[in-house]
Amino acid sequence: MPTPAKPYIALVSEKKSHRTKEELNLRKQGEEALSTGVAMKERHEVKNNPIAHKEFLRLNKLLKEISKNDAINEAVINRYCLIYAECHDFEEKRESFYKDLQELTSNKGELIDSEEISLSTYYKMKHNMQTTIINLDKQVQSKRKMLLDIEKENIMTIAAALRCIPKKVEDEKDDPLLIALRGG
Structure with a gap:
Protein backbone atom coordinates (compact mmCIF):
# COMPACT_ATOMS: atom_id res chain seq x y z
CA MET A 1 0.00 0.00 0.00
CA PRO A 2 1.54 3.32 -1.01
CA THR A 3 2.21 6.05 1.50
CA PRO A 4 -0.65 8.57 1.61
CA ALA A 5 -0.02 11.99 0.11
CA LYS A 6 1.29 14.64 2.48
CA PRO A 7 -0.89 17.68 3.08
CA TYR A 8 0.11 21.06 1.67
CA ILE A 9 1.26 22.41 5.05
CA ALA A 10 3.62 19.46 5.55
CA LEU A 11 5.07 19.87 2.06
CA VAL A 12 5.66 23.59 2.55
CA SER A 13 7.15 23.20 6.02
CA GLU A 14 9.62 20.53 4.87
CA LYS A 15 10.95 22.87 2.15
CA LYS A 16 12.34 19.92 0.22
CA SER A 17 9.44 18.84 -1.96
CA HIS A 18 10.08 17.88 -5.57
CA ARG A 19 6.69 19.29 -6.56
CA THR A 20 6.41 22.40 -8.69
CA LYS A 21 4.71 25.58 -7.49
CA GLU A 22 1.75 24.72 -9.71
CA GLU A 23 1.42 21.30 -8.10
CA LEU A 24 1.68 22.82 -4.62
CA ASN A 25 -0.96 25.46 -5.45
CA LEU A 26 -3.26 22.78 -6.85
CA ARG A 27 -2.81 20.75 -3.67
CA LYS A 28 -3.54 23.78 -1.49
CA GLN A 29 -6.70 24.58 -3.46
CA GLY A 30 -7.81 20.96 -3.23
CA GLU A 31 -7.38 20.90 0.53
CA GLU A 32 -9.20 24.21 0.95
CA ALA A 33 -12.10 22.88 -1.11
CA LEU A 34 -12.55 20.06 1.42
CA SER A 35 -13.28 22.41 4.32
CA THR A 36 -16.09 24.83 5.07
CA GLY A 37 -13.85 27.33 6.81
CA VAL A 38 -16.25 27.39 9.77
CA ALA A 39 -15.01 26.15 13.14
CA MET A 40 -16.78 23.32 14.99
CA LYS A 41 -19.34 24.30 17.62
CA GLU A 42 -20.14 22.41 20.75
CA ARG A 43 -23.75 21.26 21.02
CA HIS A 44 -25.88 22.16 24.02
CA GLU A 45 -26.06 18.60 25.38
CA VAL A 46 -22.27 18.28 25.17
CA LYS A 47 -21.76 21.59 26.99
CA ASN A 48 -24.06 20.47 29.82
CA ASN A 49 -22.19 17.20 30.35
CA PRO A 50 -18.87 17.89 32.13
CA ILE A 51 -17.10 14.79 30.80
CA ALA A 52 -18.31 15.28 27.21
CA HIS A 53 -17.45 18.98 27.42
CA LYS A 54 -13.91 18.24 28.56
CA GLU A 55 -13.44 15.69 25.75
CA PHE A 56 -14.83 18.14 23.18
CA LEU A 57 -12.36 20.81 24.27
CA ARG A 58 -9.50 18.31 24.06
CA LEU A 59 -10.47 17.12 20.58
CA ASN A 60 -11.18 20.63 19.35
CA LYS A 61 -7.70 21.71 20.44
CA LEU A 62 -6.07 18.73 18.71
CA VAL A 76 -19.42 13.30 14.56
CA ILE A 77 -17.20 14.93 17.20
CA ASN A 78 -20.19 15.97 19.34
CA ARG A 79 -21.66 12.46 19.10
CA TYR A 80 -18.27 10.95 19.94
CA CYS A 81 -18.02 13.13 23.06
CA LEU A 82 -21.48 12.11 24.26
CA ILE A 83 -20.76 8.41 23.76
CA TYR A 84 -17.42 8.89 25.55
CA ALA A 85 -19.28 10.40 28.53
CA GLU A 86 -21.84 7.57 28.51
CA CYS A 87 -19.04 5.01 28.48
CA HIS A 88 -17.42 6.75 31.43
CA ASP A 89 -20.74 6.72 33.31
CA PHE A 90 -21.24 2.98 32.74
CA GLU A 91 -17.67 2.30 33.90
CA GLU A 92 -18.32 4.21 37.15
CA LYS A 93 -21.56 2.29 37.75
CA ARG A 94 -19.78 -1.01 37.11
CA GLU A 95 -17.04 -0.09 39.59
CA SER A 96 -19.63 0.86 42.19
CA PHE A 97 -21.42 -2.50 41.86
CA TYR A 98 -18.06 -4.29 41.95
CA LYS A 99 -17.17 -2.57 45.23
CA ASP A 100 -20.59 -3.45 46.66
CA LEU A 101 -20.07 -7.08 45.61
CA GLN A 102 -16.63 -7.12 47.27
CA GLU A 103 -18.15 -5.68 50.45
CA LEU A 104 -20.99 -8.24 50.42
CA THR A 105 -18.50 -11.09 49.90
CA SER A 106 -16.14 -9.91 52.64
CA ASN A 107 -19.04 -9.48 55.12
CA LYS A 108 -20.71 -12.81 54.27
CA GLY A 109 -19.88 -14.50 57.55
CA GLU A 110 -21.01 -11.57 59.70
CA LEU A 111 -24.30 -11.13 57.81
CA ILE A 112 -25.22 -14.82 58.01
CA ASP A 113 -24.03 -15.28 61.62
CA SER A 114 -26.01 -12.26 62.81
CA GLU A 115 -29.00 -13.60 60.87
CA GLU A 116 -29.46 -10.30 58.98
CA ILE A 117 -29.85 -12.34 55.78
CA SER A 118 -30.25 -16.01 55.02
CA LEU A 119 -27.77 -17.98 52.94
CA SER A 120 -30.20 -18.18 50.01
CA THR A 121 -30.80 -14.39 50.17
CA TYR A 122 -27.04 -13.82 50.23
CA TYR A 123 -26.54 -15.90 47.08
CA LYS A 124 -29.47 -14.22 45.33
CA MET A 125 -28.01 -10.80 46.12
CA LYS A 126 -24.58 -11.92 44.96
CA HIS A 127 -26.03 -13.37 41.73
CA ASN A 128 -28.03 -10.19 41.04
CA MET A 129 -24.95 -8.01 41.57
CA GLN A 130 -22.84 -10.21 39.31
CA THR A 131 -25.54 -10.13 36.62
CA THR A 132 -25.74 -6.35 36.87
CA ILE A 133 -21.95 -6.06 36.57
CA ILE A 134 -21.97 -8.30 33.49
CA ASN A 135 -24.79 -6.26 31.91
CA LEU A 136 -22.98 -3.00 32.62
CA ASP A 137 -19.81 -4.47 31.15
CA LYS A 138 -21.72 -5.38 27.98
CA GLN A 139 -22.92 -1.79 27.75
CA VAL A 140 -19.37 -0.50 28.21
CA GLN A 141 -18.11 -2.83 25.49
CA SER A 142 -20.79 -1.73 23.04
CA LYS A 143 -20.01 1.95 23.76
CA ARG A 144 -16.30 1.29 23.30
CA LYS A 145 -17.01 -0.35 19.95
CA MET A 146 -18.98 2.71 18.89
CA LEU A 147 -16.08 4.94 19.94
CA LEU A 148 -13.60 2.80 18.03
CA ASP A 149 -15.79 2.85 14.93
CA ILE A 150 -16.04 6.64 15.05
CA GLU A 151 -12.29 6.95 15.63
CA LYS A 152 -11.52 4.69 12.68
CA GLU A 153 -13.97 6.41 10.38
CA ASN A 154 -12.77 9.85 11.36
CA ILE A 155 -9.15 8.97 10.68
CA MET A 156 -10.04 7.22 7.44
CA THR A 157 -12.14 10.19 6.32
CA ILE A 158 -9.23 12.59 6.78
CA ALA A 159 -6.89 10.19 4.98
CA ALA A 160 -9.40 9.67 2.18
CA ALA A 161 -9.85 13.41 1.79
CA LEU A 162 -6.12 13.84 1.42
CA ARG A 163 -5.99 11.07 -1.20
CA CYS A 164 -8.69 12.80 -3.27
CA ILE A 165 -6.50 15.85 -3.80
CA PRO A 166 -4.65 15.59 -7.12
CA LYS A 167 -0.92 15.19 -6.71
CA LYS A 168 0.10 16.51 -10.10
CA VAL A 169 -1.01 19.28 -12.39
CA GLU A 170 -2.75 18.00 -15.50
CA ASP A 171 -0.77 19.04 -18.57
CA GLU A 172 -2.67 21.11 -21.08
CA LYS A 173 -0.65 19.55 -23.89
CA ASP A 174 -1.23 16.05 -25.17
CA ASP A 175 1.36 13.50 -24.19
CA PRO A 176 3.50 12.55 -27.22
CA LEU A 177 3.23 8.88 -26.28
CA LEU A 178 -0.58 9.07 -26.27
CA ILE A 179 -0.54 10.82 -29.66
CA ALA A 180 1.66 8.08 -31.09
CA LEU A 181 -0.51 5.36 -29.60
CA ARG A 182 -3.65 6.91 -31.05
CA GLY A 183 -2.05 6.78 -34.46
CA GLY A 184 -1.57 10.52 -34.80
Whole structure:
Protein backbone atom coordinates (compact mmCIF):
# COMPACT_ATOMS: atom_id res chain seq x y z
CA MET A 1 0.00 0.00 0.00
CA PRO A 2 1.54 3.32 -1.01
CA THR A 3 2.21 6.05 1.50
CA PRO A 4 -0.65 8.57 1.61
CA ALA A 5 -0.02 11.99 0.11
CA LYS A 6 1.29 14.64 2.48
CA PRO A 7 -0.89 17.68 3.08
CA TYR A 8 0.11 21.06 1.67
CA ILE A 9 1.26 22.41 5.05
CA ALA A 10 3.62 19.46 5.55
CA LEU A 11 5.07 19.87 2.06
CA VAL A 12 5.66 23.59 2.55
CA SER A 13 7.15 23.20 6.02
CA GLU A 14 9.62 20.53 4.87
CA LYS A 15 10.95 22.87 2.15
CA LYS A 16 12.34 19.92 0.22
CA SER A 17 9.44 18.84 -1.96
CA HIS A 18 10.08 17.88 -5.57
CA ARG A 19 6.69 19.29 -6.56
CA THR A 20 6.41 22.40 -8.69
CA LYS A 21 4.71 25.58 -7.49
CA GLU A 22 1.75 24.72 -9.71
CA GLU A 23 1.42 21.30 -8.10
CA LEU A 24 1.68 22.82 -4.62
CA ASN A 25 -0.96 25.46 -5.45
CA LEU A 26 -3.26 22.78 -6.85
CA ARG A 27 -2.81 20.75 -3.67
CA LYS A 28 -3.54 23.78 -1.49
CA GLN A 29 -6.70 24.58 -3.46
CA GLY A 30 -7.81 20.96 -3.23
CA GLU A 31 -7.38 20.90 0.53
CA GLU A 32 -9.20 24.21 0.95
CA ALA A 33 -12.10 22.88 -1.11
CA LEU A 34 -12.55 20.06 1.42
CA SER A 35 -13.28 22.41 4.32
CA THR A 36 -16.09 24.83 5.07
CA GLY A 37 -13.85 27.33 6.81
CA VAL A 38 -16.25 27.39 9.77
CA ALA A 39 -15.01 26.15 13.14
CA MET A 40 -16.78 23.32 14.99
CA LYS A 41 -19.34 24.30 17.62
CA GLU A 42 -20.14 22.41 20.75
CA ARG A 43 -23.75 21.26 21.02
CA HIS A 44 -25.88 22.16 24.02
CA GLU A 45 -26.06 18.60 25.38
CA VAL A 46 -22.27 18.28 25.17
CA LYS A 47 -21.76 21.59 26.99
CA ASN A 48 -24.06 20.47 29.82
CA ASN A 49 -22.19 17.20 30.35
CA PRO A 50 -18.87 17.89 32.13
CA ILE A 51 -17.10 14.79 30.80
CA ALA A 52 -18.31 15.28 27.21
CA HIS A 53 -17.45 18.98 27.42
CA LYS A 54 -13.91 18.24 28.56
CA GLU A 55 -13.44 15.69 25.75
CA PHE A 56 -14.83 18.14 23.18
CA LEU A 57 -12.36 20.81 24.27
CA ARG A 58 -9.50 18.31 24.06
CA LEU A 59 -10.47 17.12 20.58
CA ASN A 60 -11.18 20.63 19.35
CA LYS A 61 -7.70 21.71 20.44
CA LEU A 62 -6.07 18.73 18.71
CA LEU A 63 -8.08 19.21 15.52
CA LYS A 64 -7.29 22.92 15.52
CA GLU A 65 -3.58 22.05 15.63
CA ILE A 66 -3.89 20.13 12.36
CA SER A 67 -6.40 22.58 10.84
CA LYS A 68 -9.22 20.01 10.90
CA ASN A 69 -11.64 21.54 13.43
CA ASP A 70 -14.08 22.18 10.61
CA ALA A 71 -17.87 22.36 11.00
CA ILE A 72 -18.16 19.41 8.62
CA ASN A 73 -16.84 17.19 11.47
CA GLU A 74 -19.03 18.85 14.12
CA ALA A 75 -21.82 16.25 14.36
CA VAL A 76 -19.42 13.30 14.56
CA ILE A 77 -17.20 14.93 17.20
CA ASN A 78 -20.19 15.97 19.34
CA ARG A 79 -21.66 12.46 19.10
CA TYR A 80 -18.27 10.95 19.94
CA CYS A 81 -18.02 13.13 23.06
CA LEU A 82 -21.48 12.11 24.26
CA ILE A 83 -20.76 8.41 23.76
CA TYR A 84 -17.42 8.89 25.55
CA ALA A 85 -19.28 10.40 28.53
CA GLU A 86 -21.84 7.57 28.51
CA CYS A 87 -19.04 5.01 28.48
CA HIS A 88 -17.42 6.75 31.43
CA ASP A 89 -20.74 6.72 33.31
CA PHE A 90 -21.24 2.98 32.74
CA GLU A 91 -17.67 2.30 33.90
CA GLU A 92 -18.32 4.21 37.15
CA LYS A 93 -21.56 2.29 37.75
CA ARG A 94 -19.78 -1.01 37.11
CA GLU A 95 -17.04 -0.09 39.59
CA SER A 96 -19.63 0.86 42.19
CA PHE A 97 -21.42 -2.50 41.86
CA TYR A 98 -18.06 -4.29 41.95
CA LYS A 99 -17.17 -2.57 45.23
CA ASP A 100 -20.59 -3.45 46.66
CA LEU A 101 -20.07 -7.08 45.61
CA GLN A 102 -16.63 -7.12 47.27
CA GLU A 103 -18.15 -5.68 50.45
CA LEU A 104 -20.99 -8.24 50.42
CA THR A 105 -18.50 -11.09 49.90
CA SER A 106 -16.14 -9.91 52.64
CA ASN A 107 -19.04 -9.48 55.12
CA LYS A 108 -20.71 -12.81 54.27
CA GLY A 109 -19.88 -14.50 57.55
CA GLU A 110 -21.01 -11.57 59.70
CA LEU A 111 -24.30 -11.13 57.81
CA ILE A 112 -25.22 -14.82 58.01
CA ASP A 113 -24.03 -15.28 61.62
CA SER A 114 -26.01 -12.26 62.81
CA GLU A 115 -29.00 -13.60 60.87
CA GLU A 116 -29.46 -10.30 58.98
CA ILE A 117 -29.85 -12.34 55.78
CA SER A 118 -30.25 -16.01 55.02
CA LEU A 119 -27.77 -17.98 52.94
CA SER A 120 -30.20 -18.18 50.01
CA THR A 121 -30.80 -14.39 50.17
CA TYR A 122 -27.04 -13.82 50.23
CA TYR A 123 -26.54 -15.90 47.08
CA LYS A 124 -29.47 -14.22 45.33
CA MET A 125 -28.01 -10.80 46.12
CA LYS A 126 -24.58 -11.92 44.96
CA HIS A 127 -26.03 -13.37 41.73
CA ASN A 128 -28.03 -10.19 41.04
CA MET A 129 -24.95 -8.01 41.57
CA GLN A 130 -22.84 -10.21 39.31
CA THR A 131 -25.54 -10.13 36.62
CA THR A 132 -25.74 -6.35 36.87
CA ILE A 133 -21.95 -6.06 36.57
CA ILE A 134 -21.97 -8.30 33.49
CA ASN A 135 -24.79 -6.26 31.91
CA LEU A 136 -22.98 -3.00 32.62
CA ASP A 137 -19.81 -4.47 31.15
CA LYS A 138 -21.72 -5.38 27.98
CA GLN A 139 -22.92 -1.79 27.75
CA VAL A 140 -19.37 -0.50 28.21
CA GLN A 141 -18.11 -2.83 25.49
CA SER A 142 -20.79 -1.73 23.04
CA LYS A 143 -20.01 1.95 23.76
CA ARG A 144 -16.30 1.29 23.30
CA LYS A 145 -17.01 -0.35 19.95
CA MET A 146 -18.98 2.71 18.89
CA LEU A 147 -16.08 4.94 19.94
CA LEU A 148 -13.60 2.80 18.03
CA ASP A 149 -15.79 2.85 14.93
CA ILE A 150 -16.04 6.64 15.05
CA GLU A 151 -12.29 6.95 15.63
CA LYS A 152 -11.52 4.69 12.68
CA GLU A 153 -13.97 6.41 10.38
CA ASN A 154 -12.77 9.85 11.36
CA ILE A 155 -9.15 8.97 10.68
CA MET A 156 -10.04 7.22 7.44
CA THR A 157 -12.14 10.19 6.32
CA ILE A 158 -9.23 12.59 6.78
CA ALA A 159 -6.89 10.19 4.98
CA ALA A 160 -9.40 9.67 2.18
CA ALA A 161 -9.85 13.41 1.79
CA LEU A 162 -6.12 13.84 1.42
CA ARG A 163 -5.99 11.07 -1.20
CA CYS A 164 -8.69 12.80 -3.27
CA ILE A 165 -6.50 15.85 -3.80
CA PRO A 166 -4.65 15.59 -7.12
CA LYS A 167 -0.92 15.19 -6.71
CA LYS A 168 0.10 16.51 -10.10
CA VAL A 169 -1.01 19.28 -12.39
CA GLU A 170 -2.75 18.00 -15.50
CA ASP A 171 -0.77 19.04 -18.57
CA GLU A 172 -2.67 21.11 -21.08
CA LYS A 173 -0.65 19.55 -23.89
CA ASP A 174 -1.23 16.05 -25.17
CA ASP A 175 1.36 13.50 -24.19
CA PRO A 176 3.50 12.55 -27.22
CA LEU A 177 3.23 8.88 -26.28
CA LEU A 178 -0.58 9.07 -26.27
CA ILE A 179 -0.54 10.82 -29.66
CA ALA A 180 1.66 8.08 -31.09
CA LEU A 181 -0.51 5.36 -29.60
CA ARG A 182 -3.65 6.91 -31.05
CA GLY A 183 -2.05 6.78 -34.46
CA GLY A 184 -1.57 10.52 -34.80
